[in-house]
Amino acid sequence: MLDHCSISHKGGIVLWSRSFTPEAAQLATSAASPVNSLIREALIEGRTADERYEKDGYAVKWTFVNDLELIFVVAYQRILQLTYVDDLLTALKALFVKCFEPFIAAFVASLHAMNTVKNKAFEVALWDFGKAFDGWDRAFDKLLRGFEEKAAQDRKSRLRTTTRPAIEELGTPPSDDQSTTPTIAVDASQDEQQIARNVQALKNRLRGRGGRRGGRGGRAGASERESHPNSDSETPMKSKKAKTQRKWGDEAPTESDMASLDFSVDKPDAAINDLGSHDLQSLVDQASLGTRTRDGLYEVKDWEFSQGKDKRTDNLLAGALKPLDRNASSSTSSLGPLGSLFSRLTGSKVLTEADLKPVLEGMKQHLMKKNVAMEIADKVCENVGENLVGRKVGGFQTTSAAVHLALSTSLTRILTPKTSTDLLLSIRNKLSSPLPSTQRRVPYSIAFVGVNGVGKSTNLSKVCFWLIQNGLRVLIAACDTFRSGAVEQLRVHVRNLSMLGVDGATNSKGRVELFERGYGKDAAGIAREAIGYAQENDFDVVLIDTAGRMQDNEPLMRALAKLVAVNSPDKIIFVGEALVGNEAVDQLTKFDRALRDFSSASGKSRGIDGMLVTKWDTVDDKVGAALSMTYVTGQPIIFVGCGQTYTDLRQLRVANVVQAILKD
Structure with a gap:
């Protein structure tokens, strides 16, 4: 049974939602809901591209319609094994787009036409989603009921096929006089003396398991030693050779030598100042010293990976690619190996998974060469692919810019800190917080x-x-x-x-x-x-x-x-x-x-x-x-x-x- 289902716009506008239990309805409205966590980590932070997301006992699955900027989300209890969720999402997406594509396309176009957040909020208020989606609840109920009934029939059929062979394999029930205690199988041809030896060996083995050393080397080994007093274990151990002191030189170190090598205690300031070999300048690199702000705070320098003149990706990072001459032979080579991958996507068309597969594979290899973990490279490329599938592009420039920008945006979103990195500010805030006069x-x-x-x-x-x-x-x-x-x-x-x-x-x-x-x-x-x-x-x-x-x-x-x-x-x-x-x-x-x-x-x-x-x-x-x-x-x-x-x-x-x- 599902707990929650929703259809949202990527801008955060919920077009339609349904909660199937009171607990799910209450959780859906809270900030810590699994759906909100999914949107935050999958869309805003771009830190997950798995097909299933788990949080607080719930499993969440989702799918996108990129050209209409829609997100379809289904949440259910993680302990349940709902095998029809993937098929339900696919059918739900197809049915909703088929019924309301013109309305959604007009709505998305109106959002893009608005420039300010205030105008967008005003524009959204003018759209009556309840009236537009009239009849969708009945269609959704019918669709969900069909999948649930099919899943119930599959469970019943599997149960019949698994229980019938098990019943046939059951033999005659054991008789009442059969004992449940373990017995020792004894051959009738064995004599009583052999039986007694077997029983005694079994007792010794069981007694050895309870010894402190465990295994078969405990009491059993002791009994064997008792029966064989002349065994090697009774021979006296050879005395160990006395350990001699190692000599590091021809002469013993003097007291001054020992004092100079002793770092276990703090020495007086005079002794420290007399250390001529201690070069203070070697502890500080003047070229890497930080800078002072106007407030007198000391800040460490920023890391810059390259001091060279290679600026091939500067325009990309600034968010504005320079126009590329599609007829020039240097247009592709100027982007390097990644550019040769993007050049495969040419012409005006809607991007599909088949179009993006070789490009994403090359992108994954490039990330792994940069020391990105393979699992993370997979997820980053999946995230980029999900955001590009279904988009309409035209020409080499547009396609190249779209793929470049999608990768750059994804990396920037992942690396952007979600919390403050100003450690000095956190320290000063705590030290300056007011305290009672009696508290340190x-x-x-x-x-x-x-x-x-x-x-x-x-x-x-x-x-x-x-x-x-x-x-x-x-x-x-x-x-x-x-x-x-x-x-x-x-x-x-x-x-x-x-x-x-x-x-x-x-x-x-x-x-x-x-x-x-x-x-x-x-x-x-x-x-x-x-x-x-x-x-x-x-x-x-x-x-x-x-x-x-x-x-x-x-x-x-x-x-x-x-x-x-x-x-x-x-x-x-x-x-x-x-x-x-x-x-x-x-x-x-x-x-x-x-x-x-x-x-x-x-x-x-x-x-x-x-x-x-x-x-x-x-x-x-x-x-x-x-x-x-x-x-x-x-x-x-x-x-x-x-x-x-x-x-x-x-x-x-x-x-x-x-x-x-x-x-x-």
Whole structure:
């Protein structure tokens, strides 16, 4: 049984809808309805092209009529196996278009003629959909009833065909004197002694399963050793050779050598200043330093993928393609490989799936060459194809522009942040919020999570440098209590950042500190203590460094979710590499799902709030990982790391990423 069915215009105008249950009617009017979520993610954000969308126990299927800009949506409970939904959508679309195509075409033309939103709203109010669609309810009921009756007959026929052979295969029922307890089949030719040995062996085997070691190696093995006292297991073990101390040189290190190699404790300022080999200039790249705004805020630079003169896609990104000479031989080559694909679509016609199939396949290969995950490339191309099928185009220029613009629009829509990426604004808003006089200000906390070896600690220190430049006091919580050297690595970063100061000057000691409790401790407890310490000592921001873990390790993911649930950080930033393709989707999906599933016990589930992509300078224009990560979560990429100094942090601009992806 269906729960909801609707026919809408792509502009958001509902032409007709039907809810079959009171719960579905109430849900359809709420902002969190599955249909609204589908429209938001499939149309506005362009993040799904699957044939089925699931949310809150409902399954939603849909289809388009692009030339009339219509969306047909059907929603039903996910637990139900409604096999006729696809056929119903096809028949529903064909019947509605056949009955009301002139009316819908006139309505769409009137919308396009209106320029302002106010005029559009006024124009929509003039159209009487109830009168125009008079009789559609009866036609829809008849159509739906036919599919439901056919599905019921199919179920009955399948039930008859499956139950008849099962009944025939049933033999005579067991007699009442048959015991239900397991018995041991015994050959009559065996003597009593053989039977006793078999029973004893079975008892030993069953007793061995209950041993602490499990399997057959427990008590059974002990009984065998008792029956064979002269076995090899009774021979005394050879004494192990004593472990000798390894010598690293001819002479033992002196006390001065040990002091110079000891990084486990903070040294006095004089000792730090005497380190002649410590080059402060190597920690800051002056060419990559950010800029100061009029308000004195320090902003990191924007990432630009190319310094060359290749501007072939500038007009595309600006939304205005230059006219192409269809007779010129260079018109197709000027667009590169993608242009040769688009040149197959020539003439004035209505685009079909067969026309677009080779073009979309070439587009998919191009995206995968740019390091976009294969699954994401498939969905992006499907989304572009759905928006182009049924459109009328004429001439090479129009077709090329339509396909180019559809791909560019889809990529821009996916990459455009749905939430604010201004992390500094979020921090200042929380720190400036009014509090009672008896309550201390709670610092802004950011947790950095990710797999092993992606550069969480290094890029955490870059973010710390950016925060220090904006006059904030930062406390770094060393919650990686597993990896050897993790605490010492953060201690070195804190020492360096303390010497760099604001704008690379010296003496910023006191703006950054390290909070650590050693190794082998509970990370959630250390983070809680760090936030409490920061609150008592007037720190502005707490950066929580977590241990790297693989996305399939459930115990470690539960521990990470515990840290999130206990401390409720303001931001959870996933740190991933720009080098990965399909692996980025798997990592991010499982991290986000694990955090939401395992932290929901506290009453509010948390997922990934943003991404920081590292090693960005190693991929040139193959920036598909940014598209894959944003597509999976719908969350923005806040920063990218692109070097080895504290200033090597960049912001992403959507136009630059789209330009890099479309670049041939």
